[in-house]
Amino acid sequence: MYVQPGPERDEMIIMGENANNTILEFQNITKTFPGVRALDKVSFAVRKGEVHGLVGENGAGKSTLIKIICGIYHADSGEIFVDGKQAHIMNPEQSQEYGIYVMHQEISVLPNMSVAENMNIHDIPRKGGIFADTKAMYRHTRKALDMVGLTYVEPRDIISQYSLATQQMIHLARIISMNPKVVLLDEPTASLTMNEKQQLFHAIERFRENGVSIIYISHYLDEVLQVCSRITVLRDGKYVNTYNSTDTDNEEIVTAMIGKNIKPERRKSEQMGEVVLEAVNIAAPSIVHHTDLKLHKKEVLGVYGLNGAGKTELLRVLAGCDRPLEGEIYVRGKIVRKPDVLSQLKRGIVYVPEDRRRLGLVLGMSVLENTSLGNERKYASLEMINRRKEYKDAEKYIKKMNVKTPSGKTVVEVLSGGNQQKVILARCMARNAKIILLDEPTVGIDVGAREEIYALISEFVSEGAAVVLASSDMNEVLSTADRIAVLAHGRIVTVLEKEEATEEKLLLYAMGDDTYER
Amino acid sequence: MKDKSVIKKIFSLRETGVVAALIVLMVIFSFSTDIFFTGNNLLNITRQISITSLLAIAMTFVIITGGIDLSVGSVIAFSGIITASMMKDYNMPTAAAVLIGVLLGLLTGFVNGLFISYLNMPAFITTMGTMTILRGLGYIYTQGYPIYDLPTSFKIIGQGYIWIIPIPTIIFVVIAIIAFIILKKTVLGRHIYAIGGNADASALAGIKVKRIQLYVYMISGSVSGLAAVVQAARVGSGLPTIGEGFEMDAIAAAVIGGAAMSGGSGTILGTILGAMLLGVLSNGLSLLDVDSYIMTVISGCVVILAVLIDQIRTIMAKNAQIRKTKETLAQKNRCESKGDV
Numbered sequence: 001m002y003v004q005p006g007p008e009r010d011e012m013i014i015m016g017e018n019a020n021n022t023i024l025e026f027q028n029i030t031k032t033f034p035g036v037r038a039l040d041k042v043s044f045a046v047r048k049g050e051v052h053g054l055v056g057e058n059g060a061g062k063s064t065l066i067k068i069i070c071g072i073y074h075a076d077s078g079e080i081f082v083d084g085k086q087a088h089i090m091n092p093e094q095s096q097e098y099g100i101y102v103m104h105q106e107i108s109v110l111p112n113m114s115v116a117e118n119m120n121i122h123d124i125p126r127k128g129g130i131f132a133d134t135k136a137m138y139r140h141t142r143k144a145l146d147m148v149g150l151t152y153v154e155p156r157d158i159i160s161q162y163s164l165a166t167q168q169m170i171h172l173a174r175i176i177s178m179n180p181k182v183v184l185l186d187e188p189t190a191s192l193t194m195n196e197k198q199q200l201f202h203a204i205e206r207f208r209e210n211g212v213s214i215i216y217i218s219h220y221l222d223e224v225l226q227v228c229s230r231i232t233v234l235r236d237g238k239y240v241n242t243y244n245s246t247d248t249d250n251e252e253i254v255t256a257m258i259g260k261n262i263k264p265e266r267r268k269s270e271q272m273g274e275v276v277l278e279a280v281n282i283a284a285p286s287i288v289h290h291t292d293l294k295l296h297k298k299e300v301l302g303v304y305g306l307n308g309a310g311k312t313e314l315l316r317v318l319a320g321c322d323r324p325l326e327g328e329i330y331v332r333g334k335i336v337r338k339p340d341v342l343s344q345l346k347r348g349i350v351y352v353p354e355d356r357r358r359l360g361l362v363l364g365m366s367v368l369e370n371t372s373l374g375n376e377r378k379y380a381s382l383e384m385i386n387r388r389k390e391y392k393d394a395e396k397y398i399k400k401m402n403v404k405t406p407s408g409k410t411v412v413e414v415l416s417g418g419n420q421q422k423v424i425l426a427r428c429m430a431r432n433a434k435i436i437l438l439d440e441p442t443v444g445i446d447v448g449a450r451e452e453i454y455a456l457i458s459e460f461v462s463e464g465a466a467v468v469l470a471s472s473d474m475n476e477v478l479s480t481a482d483r484i485a486v487l488a489h490g491r492i493v494t495v496l497e498k499e500e501a502t503e504e505k506l507l508l509y510a511m512g513d514d515t516y517e518r
Numbered sequence: 519m520k521d522k523s524v525i526k527k528i529f530s531l532r533e534t535g536v537v538a539a540l541i542v543l544m545v546i547f548s549f550s551t552d553i554f555f556t557g558n559n560l561l562n563i564t565r566q567i568s569i570t571s572l573l574a575i576a577m578t579f580v581i582i583t584g585g586i587d588l589s590v591g592s593v594i595a596f597s598g599i600i601t602a603s604m605m606k607d608y609n610m611p612t613a614a615a616v617l618i619g620v621l622l623g624l625l626t627g628f629v630n631g632l633f634i635s636y637l638n639m640p641a642f643i644t645t646m647g648t649m650t651i652l653r654g655l656g657y658i659y660t661q662g663y664p665i666y667d668l669p670t671s672f673k674i675i676g677q678g679y680i681w682i683i684p685i686p687t688i689i690f691v692v693i694a695i696i697a698f699i700i701l702k703k704t705v706l707g708r709h710i711y712a713i714g715g716n717a718d719a720s721a722l723a724g725i726k727v728k729r730i731q732l733y734v735y736m737i738s739g740s741v742s743g744l745a746a747v748v749q750a751a752r753v754g755s756g757l758p759t760i761g762e763g764f765e766m767d768a769i770a771a772a773v774i775g776g777a778a779m780s781g782g783s784g785t786i787l788g789t790i791l792g793a794m795l796l797g798v799l800s801n802g803l804s805l806l807d808v809d810s811y812i813m814t815v816i817s818g819c820v821v822i823l824a825v826l827i828d829q830i831r832t833i834m835a836k837n838a839q840i841r842k843t844k845e846t847l848a849q850k851n852r853c854e855s856k857g858d859v
Contacts, residue, residue, distance in 0.1 A: 362782070
């Protein structure tokens, strides 16, 4: 526990009753995208010198709001007030003129330049108009680094020699040197170890004392409750409530995040068979730690976790894309030594990646060619592909998957996301896949196609396959999976049976305290 | 309806532009010179372009995977020298010497491929290295002197005819047909396009990306080795200076024919047409007594023009796609708002 709710904070909350104390205020912010209302009349205020938490499920509207604050998106309607005056933020430069700075989840650095150059790149101090005043630059940098407690960082060192966490803190130092009024931290602890987190919390506390307001966005509730004095909850693009962190708890916030949703209709389970895939104590670089997993025949195993919890990394290990550092993988009871993509494919394990355009499809090739990709020998004799045979077979699966395409020879690039995903599933079916590892299979896919994909998953399972469904969409996991493994910080924290799984439970486990020392 | 779509298809084919340019050039040269449109001259052109075409075919394989092979020009010199030396200095029979020439090319490709695929080195740097090394080895082996007085049985490969058709023409046509079949019909060909289009997705789909990369450089090397033999036979000697800059002509032909340096596209037909365009241009202009220095400038312009036209077509196609998507989205929104009421 770093930020103790001491007398200071109570004082501040009392002071907060005074309206003049507001630094940033949103009034009726609305933003729509084709088909979705991302933000719907959101209003709340951030006080001077407070750490204000912003939480919500994936898709609640947090990222849209951030992008509006820093001028990447423009609100359709509604106003933003900075220091009591209406602000018109058209681009990131303007938002910085208002004193608003954002530390994004993934910071970008110039890897081959020094710390000082990275921190001053937008305005390098000059001598005589043209020469860089290196001394002044180092001096400024030193001062800023000390502000955030990075006394061990040397301004003239190349930035990439420092860890990602330190680079993040360096970025924060840069922001602080600009004299900000409001700093947004977007998932700042996603890649930090316990010690690094403590360092960050220290720095946050120091800013707060200097009168800087912080908006703290995080998936991890314990952290949010620890660091923030007030917490605003968004749900489905709407403002729900703002809570004082001293008189609320995890449960209340989770309930606010979920609301009263209609219970999703659940897929009927099949009679499960024997264990087909088992992972024992596997660890993968940087993210998966000592994780066990069992998958049965005719089962859909949900893997629920927030973004960055390690879902993709876990699936990639199972699919043979990444070698596990430790632990064993068993397929149908037999240990797999040195798994790789090819050998796992031969065992009937197919991985369907989240980024289907980059990892799933050869966009310039036709629907049919993508359906038989990597499996062309099925239709070849003496290495010559029998195109008629290939197309006939691929056509069959395309029809079965209900891929909407002008023709099989259409380039796959022009299809919609849903249809592209169905092409990849058609490939699984053509390969006669026995174990299908789905990574966020419905991301960016419209509702209709989504339902079709769920139906296809049911079909796969009823025909004897087993499916791992990794997703950060709670409803998807709850409605489709037979069992749900909850992943947090690269660990499976619990495995819930379908009957006992609820939204609250999933969120509480997924957002749980990271008490392990990494 | 059907006729319309056929016409549309012809216009949308990448090769159409090159064919059109080729026809225009040929018409111009036919009217402006007496000699151009004679059987002899046309056959002569096919012989003139045979070396470039062979190298361009080799290059097409590599470019489709998103790579590049700069060493093909030096292979022409080095393989040619060794082949010539085998016959002259070691009295080897022609067939054996030819085989050694081709195998040397294959070996070069194997080394290139090994470094590029399994050791993940950039193709540009690796093949630039082998290019320089082979060029240097050629000079060392010959001390800068040509190896001539080669047997007639060898020279016939470059200078002879079957009926009225030059043998180099026959060789490049046969290789082109084999290359066409490999790329269009075989599993290997499909995989070459796939890894050029998206290596990551191909690997996940179970394609052996590295091995195919290796194969591609081996194909490129051995076809270049064959081109070296034809070249040496045509000039009747092994020359350490020959083939300088040939790799650029090969790249130019492939690019004019529609291959994208980013990989995933390119055809043998297009490449041959590209080589023909350059060959016709060079032949026609020299018949018109145009200075050969000016010819170099013109062929450079043709390459840039070809890529420019292709770029414009890509942008137009993309814009049309975006327009279409916007329209469908707008339509959807209209439907939804109606539904709300």
